[in-house]
Amino acid sequence: MRADAKKNYEHILAVANVVVTEHGVDASLRDIARRAGVGLGTLYRHFPTREALLEAMLRSSFDEFTTKARELETASSPDDALVSWLRDVVAFTGNYQGVVDVMMAAKEDPESALHASCMTMRTAGTQLLARAQAEGLARTDMDGDDLFSLAAALAWLSNQPSSAPRAEHLFSIIASAILTNRSSGNFRV
Amino acid sequence: MRADAKKNYEHILAVANVVVTEHGVDASLRDIARRAGVGLGTLYRHFPTREALLEAMLRSSFDEFTTKARELETASSPDDALVSWLRDVVAFTGNYQGVVDVMMAAKEDPESALHASCMTMRTAGTQLLARAQAEGLARTDMDGDDLFSLAAALAWLSNQPSSAPRAEHLFSIIASAILTNRSSGNFRV
DNA sequence: ACCTGAACACCGTTCAAGT
DNA sequence: ACCTGAACACCGTTCAAGT
Numbered sequence: 001m002r003a004d005a006k007k008n009y010e011h012i013l014a015v016a017n018v019v020v021t022e023h024g025v026d027a028s029l030r031d032i033a034r035r036a037g038v039g040l041g042t043l044y045r046h047f048p049t050r051e052a053l054l055e056a057m058l059r060s061s062f063d064e065f066t067t068k069a070r071e072l073e074t075a076s077s078p079d080d081a082l083v084s085w086l087r088d089v090v091a092f093t094g095n096y097q098g099v100v101d102v103m104m105a106a107k108e109d110p111e112s113a114l115h116a117s118c119m120t121m122r123t124a125g126t127q128l129l130a131r132a133q134a135e136g137l138a139r140t141d142m143d144g145d146d147l148f149s150l151a152a153a154l155a156w157l158s159n160q161p162s163s164a165p166r167a168e169h170l171f172s173i174i175a176s177a178i179l180t181n182r183s184s185g186n187f188r189v
Numbered sequence: 190m191r192a193d194a195k196k197n198y199e200h201i202l203a204v205a206n207v208v209v210t211e212h213g214v215d216a217s218l219r220d221i222a223r224r225a226g227v228g229l230g231t232l233y234r235h236f237p238t239r240e241a242l243l244e245a246m247l248r249s250s251f252d253e254f255t256t257k258a259r260e261l262e263t264a265s266s267p268d269d270a271l272v273s274w275l276r277d278v279v280a281f282t283g284n285y286q287g288v289v290d291v292m293m294a295a296k297e298d299p300e301s302a303l304h305a306s307c308m309t310m311r312t313a314g315t316q317l318l319a320r321a322q323a324e325g326l327a328r329t330d331m332d333g334d335d336l337f338s339l340a341a342a343l344a345w346l347s348n349q350p351s352s353a354p355r356a357e358h359l360f361s362i363i364a365s366a367i368l369t370n371r372s373s374g375n376f377r378v
Numbered sequence: 379a380c381c382t383g384a385a386c387a388c389c390g391t392t393c394a395a396g397t
Numbered sequence: 398a399c400c401t402g403a404a405c406a407c408c409g410t411t412c413a414a415g416t
């Protein structure tokens with residue numbers, strides 16, 4: 001990649017992060033190009049679809065969640081590992097308005113630029129869930145896809161102004177449904 | 190209302206129902222007017238906002254849910270009443286793509302044409318919840334707003350192609366979190 | 379009273395023309 | 398190789414002009 005192209009690429013990404021954080025996942029691409037001081041065609045050249053842009057924006061964070069899951073697998077008890085990982089994922093995803101809708105769609109669409117990220121997240125979550133299930137700490141009638149769905153629902157809720165204030169509480173309600181060990185009450189980490 | 194105006198009003202509503210069912214809540218208003226054979230200004234005259242149109246479309250169904258809740262209060266056990274009402278509400282809302290996002294926003298906005306509908310739904314749900322709580326059948330650390338949020342999350346999930354196939358199961362997971370009586374397992378009605 | 383559609387300011391997406 | 402911006406087909410919303 002030519003030096004000027006690379007500079008454009010990086011700058012678009014930085015601006016996109018700001019604009020998407022402000023206006024959510026449906027932010028105007030024209031606006032992003034404008035604020036990046038770049039032609040609209042340049043944005044499209046580097047990121048042929050909106051999802052390609054989001055993917056470039058979010059990939060590193062998703063990777064961190066994968067390594068975090070591996071760490072938790074040896075550092076924490078199975079139930080704490082699962083719940084604390086879930087809490088972090090939900091909190092992060094809840095930061096970008098509407099990203100969870102895009103992820104849910106991308107999960108079903110192998111052509112989506114975000115599909116791979118969905119799969120790695122699902123894999124990481126599935127492993128934490130399986131470990132908790134093996135020790136009798138999580139209900140066995142759910143799989144990694146169910147976990148993904150519940151996490152997405154919680155992220156969606158924490159995106160809604162009307163439920164955001166109670167997001168913590170709603171999280172603990174759903175966490176209590178996933179975990180088998182009812183005696184520990186709320187699950188704060 | 191003049192006879193021709195009333196005819197337009199009804200026809201727009203009927204067409205809107207079809208188009209919104211097809212394309213979801215963000216369907217093109219221009220398209221609705223076009224398919225109704227009516228000028229765009231006429232649609233705006235009868236329904237000044239998109240939410241006014243949705244409200245007119247959905248009001249009667251919401252009213253039915255309110256009377257249904259009252260019936261269940263005497264006809265069923267508190268836990269069955271709560272769960273079966275919830276299931277119906279979730280199933281209905283899940284029929285209109287994106288409507289649950291609009292409802293969540295409308296709940297916080299007293300100016301929204303859908304605000305009153307949200308409130309009546311919340312009231313109906315709150316009463317069923319309170320009755321179950323009073324008999325020790327539902328967890329007491331949640332209120333009507335939490336119930337509304339969980340129902341919305343379930344409707345959102347049943348709207349997503351990736352989770353829709355498991356919607357029933359996800360419903361039963363969350364229902365099990367709301368109910369205290371763990372021994373009854375899945376809650377089919 | 380009520381209806382119509384042009385007008386305006388925005389989109390996403392593509393692509394010929396430039397360097 | 399890469400960048401630009403005009404062009405096209407769509408929106409939502411408003412409002413002067415018609416009946």
